Amino acid sequence: MSNEKKELAVAALRRGTVIDHIPSSAVFKAVKILGLEDMPHAVTIGCNLASKKLGSKGIIKVSEHIFDKADLDRIALIAPTAVVNIIEDYNVVEKRPVSVPDTITGIVRCTNPKCITNNEPMATKFDVVAREPEIRIRCRYCNHTYTGSDAKIL
Amino acid sequence: MCSKSLVSIEDISKDEILDLLERARYFEQHPNSKILDGKVAATLFFEPSTRTRLSFETAVNRLGGRIIGFSDPGTSSSVKGETLKDTIKMVSNYTDIIIMRHFLEGAARYATEVTDVPIINAGDGANQHPSQTMLDLYSIMKTQGGLENLTITMVGDLKYGRTVHSLLMAMKYFNPRFIFVASKELAMPQEYKDFCRAEGIEYIETEDFSPEVINQSDIIYMTRVQRERFTDPMEYERVKDLYTLHNAMLEGSKPNLRILHPLPRVNEIDRDVDDNPKAYYFDQARNGLFARQAIITRALGINPLEK
Numbered sequence: 001m002s003n004e005k006k007e008l009a010v011a012a013l014r015r016g017t018v019i020d021h022i023p024s025s026a027v028f029k030a031v032k033i034l035g036l037e038d039m040p041h042a043v044t045i046g047c048n049l050a051s052k053k054l055g056s057k058g059i060i061k062v063s064e065h066i067f068d069k070a071d072l073d074r075i076a077l078i079a080p081t082a083v084v085n086i087i088e089d090y091n092v093v094e095k096r097p098v099s100v101p102d103t104i105t106g107i108v109r110c111t112n113p114k115c116i117t118n119n120e121p122m123a124t125k126f127d128v129v130a131r132e133p134e135i136r137i138r139c140r141y142c143n144h145t146y147t148g149s150d151a152k153i154l
Numbered sequence: 155m156c157s158k159s160l161v162s163i164e165d166i167s168k169d170e171i172l173d174l175l176e177r178a179r180y181f182e183q184h185p186n187s188k189i190l191d192g193k194v195a196a197t198l199f200f201e202p203s204t205r206t207r208l209s210f211e212t213a214v215n216r217l218g219g220r221i222i223g224f225s226d227p228g229t230s231s232s233v234k235g236e237t238l239k240d241t242i243k244m245v246s247n248y249t250d251i252i253i254m255r256h257f258l259e260g261a262a263r264y265a266t267e268v269t270d271v272p273i274i275n276a277g278d279g280a281n282q283h284p285s286q287t288m289l290d291l292y293s294i295m296k297t298q299g300g301l302e303n304l305t306i307t308m309v310g311d312l313k314y315g316r317t318v319h320s321l322l323m324a325m326k327y328f329n330p331r332f333i334f335v336a337s338k339e340l341a342m343p344q345e346y347k348d349f350c351r352a353e354g355i356e357y358i359e360t361e362d363f364s365p366e367v368i369n370q371s372d373i374i375y376m377t378r379v380q381r382e383r384f385t386d387p388m389e390y391e392r393v394k395d396l397y398t399l400h401n402a403m404l405e406g407s408k409p410n411l412r413i414l415h416p417l418p419r420v421n422e423i424d425r426d427v428d429d430n431p432k433a434y435y436f437d438q439a440r441n442g443l444f445a446r447q448a449i450i451t452r453a454l455g456i457n458p459l460e461k
């Protein structure tokens with residue numbers, strides 16, 4: 001039984017994108033940010049899998065779709081440990097970590113109720129102001145800052 | 155988006171700050187230069203602020219420009235549900251510059267993104283108020299003969315007081331030394347102390363508004379300590395008088411010391427200080443006119459110094 005499950009989780013893709021080493025708690029946020037609900041291709045989502053590095057990890061496999069780097073980097077804030085594998089003909093042709101872009105548009109909500117972004121129909125924008133020891137982002141409009149872990153996803 | 159907008163003092167460089175101060179100095183000598191002939195300025199006050207609006211409108215009038223706008227949010231379109239974007243786009247059709255005050259933080263930044271007309275932020279909630287910072291810098295420069303190497307003591311509400319935060323950041327170019335005097339509840343936030351550390355700015359933090367602190371200051375920047383800022387009303391009662399300046403406290407102070415305050419004051423500066431030549435807060439407010447004339451002409455690309 002457990003063997004069978006394990007096999008299912010790592011079943012090979014012919015072509016597509018595998019996002020590995022996602023913190024389990026961030027898997028469904030990542031699904032939402034990447035818009036996988038509307039994906040016409042096969043999507044496999046694994047959660048609470050054993051991981052040496054994270055204790056527990058999640059994995060997302062999307063067949064037949066190669067994401068742009070910019071799209072994948074949108075999950076970096078909530079899943080900084082994630083690693084992307086691009087698969088062609090059953091082979092990993094590219095493997096890289098995700099990285100938070102300098103500007104994050106339309107993913108994070110500013111929790112300041114007096115911020116213009118909560119009172120106008122408009123996209124939020126955050127600038128990364130620090131990357132060490134933890135990611136810090138600042139609302140382009142009201143200047144409130146948040147750490148990556150306390151940022152609220154829209 | 156227009157690059158001559160002024161939303162936050164952090165957006166402009168040292169050279170641009172010095173250029174604005176040069177302009178302000180010019181306007182103090184020539185307050186009635188008619189260089190805005192044919193220009194229309196909009197003053198959009200989504201939140202009332204008579205003091206700031208009068209200062210900006212006087213600045214435009216003395217330069218020979220014309221003004222349209224509103225000062226009563228009850229009559230403005232936003233209460234009828236129009237978005238800020240639509241209001242800014244509509245007004246942009248009529249004016250050369252928009253001076254706006256809004257109760258929402260980030261409103262002015264957003265306005266710059268939806269129009270090519272220069273936007274001047276006249277205050278956006280608790281966020282930014284760059285013309286106040288420019289008039290503070292001008293007041294310091296004028297009274298001290300320059301901005302370099304000064305000891306600036308900030309007193310009162312250092313936690314919520316946006317004027318002290320903006321002044322602190324703008325002073326980074328001029329090798330200042332700061333003394334922060336406040337109760338624990340209203341102490342300077344960590345991010346600004348981190349800013350000082352990162353910029354190599356020396357600062358001292360104390361709860362004690364002592365003669366020792368006063369006597370080494372070149373500038374004392376007083377702020378209002380408001381009751382509603384305190385979670386514990388007893389704490390307010392305990393500290394409110396500790397951060398009140400009385401004339402007798404200035405006895406051993408430096409001859410060049412000047413007292414600043416963004417006004418309006420409540421009781422943090424006793425009336426007996428008003429007649430002391432070191433009291434500068436009323437002149438400081440007057441400098442706001444010249445600082446705003448400087449900001450407006452920069453935004454319109456008009457340089458009075460080139461004539």
Ligand SMILES: [Zn+2]
Nearest residue numbers: 110115139142
């Ligand atoms: Zn915000």
